Amino acid sequence: MKSVIASSEHVRLVAELPAQRESDRIALRARMLSVAKRLGYGDARCSDMSLVVYELATNISKYAQGKGFIQVWLQPGPSIDIFALDYGPGIYELERALGNGYSTNGTLGKGLGSIARLCDRWDIYSRSAPPGGDSTNWHGTAVLARFSTPSLLTQHGIGIYVRSLNDDSYSGDTIFLYCNDQHIRWFHADGLGSGKTAQQSTEPLGRALLHSPRPTEILEFSRTLIDSGKGAVAIVGAYQPHPQRLAVCGIGDMHLDVCNMDSDNKDKEQIKFAPGILGKDHSTANPQSITMGERTVVLSASDGIRRNWDPQRYAGLMSRDPQLIAYFLGSEAGRLSDDRSLLVLSPHRCN
Secondary structure, three states, rough: OOOOOOOHHOOOOOOEEOOOHHHHOOOOHHHHHHHHHHHOOHHHHHHHHHHHHHHHHHHHHOOOOOOOOEEEEEOOOOOOOOEEEOOOOOOOOOOHHHOOOOOOOOOOOOOHHHHHHOOEEEEEEOOOOOOOOOOOOOOOEEEEEEEOOOOOHHHHHHEEEEEEEHOOOOOEEEEEEEEEOOOEEEEEEEEEEHHHHHHHHHHHHHHHHOOOOHHEEEEEEHHOOOOOOOEEEEEEEEEOOOOEEEEEEEEEEEEEEEEEOOOOOOEEEEOOOOOOOEOOOOOOOEEEEEEEEOEEEEEEOOOOEEEOOOOOOOOHHHHOOOOHHHHHHHHEEEEEEEEEEEEEOOHOOOO
């Protein structure tokens, strides 16, 4: 299984803290630097990470009145991600804000240029509040700063979000990923229940990705890997770039969202799967084929992500880095009462 990436081994929330108090910022930096040094990052890069956290925290406190948070994530690579989300007025003139040293009162902006220079990969999503008052659409700012060498995820336009119930050490939601130059395959599983028992039920399933390039055969083979006393629901997907096509199949309470930014219809197409439980219900999953446009974004989600999120409320989000999309929707559309997991496939954002 060396060629299969498992979220249970490589994806972890290191720290999440509000940005209002200096003591919170110090605690968050300490946790981040502890992980960074363990991964072999040198003093110079650790200093860069600290500066990015300081700049993001300062902006949230000053321009968004502290209404926001900063997260530090460990991702495959290994990569360290710093993700900041605030619910302030947003950035009205984003291009000017990216110039080092520019800011205006009520606009989070100062220092964004320096953040871009300090990290290896970054992106920003911002929507400004309407001048006349409240709006039904979201406004605020999200920033992703990644420290890493290029990884399979960035090369293929993939974002991963997995967060366990109550931030437990174990998650029943697991995403397995297999990539090469010819295709991308993933197995997205949600073990019944939560915690250690649920994670143990999904741990063997990643091996199925090496069995076949066809999702139906992968899913069928996975039935032989799961303990009969346990169960899971799942989505299996296989993407090939030439031609750009995606084949998917699934079983149980999970969903796939397809967003086409080239279409006048800004709503998402949602694909649901036949009811059943992998390991208990042996009905055959029907494959579905999706033609991928130049700017199609696909989101594979467990039931810990609400189905009814509205892409019109988050206009422009689907054009951002897939990892930023994953962190953002994981926070905005995630259910606090369940494990949450989301895989974002955005091939047009490949490195």
